[in-house]
Amino acid sequence: METITGRTNPLCTHLRKLASSAAYRRETGEFLCDSPKLLTEALLWGGALRTVVCTDPAALPDLPAGVRTVRVPEDLMEALSPARTPQGVLSVCAVPDRPLPDRLTGRRYAVLDGVQDPGNVGTILRTADAFGADGLFLLNGCADLYGPKTVRASMGAVFRCPAWACTLADLTALLKASGLPLYGAALRADTVDARAADYARCAVAIGSEGRGLSGETLAACDLTVRIPMSEHCESLNAAAAAAVLLWEAARND
Numbered sequence: 001m002e003t004i005t006g007r008t009n010p011l012c013t014h015l016r017k018l019a020s021s022a023a024y025r026r027e028t029g030e031f032l033c034d035s036p037k038l039l040t041e042a043l044l045w046g047g048a049l050r051t052v053v054c055t056d057p058a059a060l061p062d063l064p065a066g067v068r069t070v071r072v073p074e075d076l077m078e079a080l081s082p083a084r085t086p087q088g089v090l091s092v093c094a095v096p097d098r099p100l101p102d103r104l105t106g107r108r109y110a111v112l113d114g115v116q117d118p119g120n121v122g123t124i125l126r127t128a129d130a131f132g133a134d135g136l137f138l139l140n141g142c143a144d145l146y147g148p149k150t151v152r153a154s155m156g157a158v159f160r161c162p163a164w165a166c167t168l169a170d171l172t173a174l175l176k177a178s179g180l181p182l183y184g185a186a187l188r189a190d191t192v193d194a195r196a197a198d199y200a201r202c203a204v205a206i207g208s209e210g211r212g213l214s215g216e217t218l219a220a221c222d223l224t225v226r227i228p229m230s231e232h233c234e235s236l237n238a239a240a241a242a243a244v245l246l247w248e249a250a251r252n253d
Contacts, residue, residue: 001057002070007079011070015053015090019082022144025095031146033091034083041156048094053080055088082148095146100164104178106134107201108249111171111182113217114208115238118143122153123239124206129157131250136163137171137203140214172220175203184221185241186213194225199249206242 004011017024018032025031030050033039036059042049043061051068054060055077063069077086110128115121121143128136143150145165151158166174175182183197184205205221207213212235218224227236227244236244 015080029095035087036089039091045159047159051092053090108133109135109203111137111203111205112142113213114140115142118147118149119153120239122150124242125154126157127243129161131246138165181222184213184224186224188224191224191226194227197225204245206238
């Protein structure tokens with residue numbers, strides 16, 4: 001095991017850039033996990049671990065051969081970790097090589113349209129995983145799936161539930177080829193109560209926190225659904241709306 005104490009070490013620079021830059025994550029094909037929980041999930045679900053940095057080597061689980069292991073003092077960990085309260089372990093994993101498939105063979109998918117809050121994106125990925133969705137699509141400038149806040153909020157679902165960032169045109173072509181209708185959480189002339197929709201095979205689109213579904217995405221929807229709520233309540237946030245719709249879909253399995 002290596003020991004690093006200086007903040008100018010190239011690995012330290014690499015970790016800080018992974019935490020702060022989506023462009024750098026895309027360039028290097030790596031992302032950062034910032035807790036023992038995420039390290040455990042990576043090991044359990046086949047995450048491609050490349051480097052583990054810790055303050056206490058005795059607390060580490062058994063790691064695969066070839067994983068670089070580095071010990072750092074606590075003050076350096078505080079400088080490197082993107083978390084407000086570091087938990088003593090940072091892991092670097094390879095971003096999965098996951099091209100857009102030619103056809104979707106699953107039953108149900110979630111679609112996020114312009115959801116820019118990383119906590120919401122990670123929570124929705126976690127919810128999709130919990131309720132048996134077969135994948136998640138990110139459209140129109142959603143928060144980076146592999147940013148630290150998104151990964152943390154996913155609670156390990158980033159290693160289990162497949163996700164793709166793509167254009168609306170690519171998504172609609174893929175859904176058409178796969179025989180999957182697109183439902184949108186929005187109000188339109190054809191809107192139905194969310195409890196009445198047929199979720200046997202579909203993709204469900206959730207819009208951004210501020211403006212909902214974009215006009216282009218709404219126009220691509222085959223049906224829109226409405227979550228019944230109190231008249232004085234205008235809307236739910238993206239993560240809450242996704243949880244209601246994905247649970248409703250799973251409930252009818």
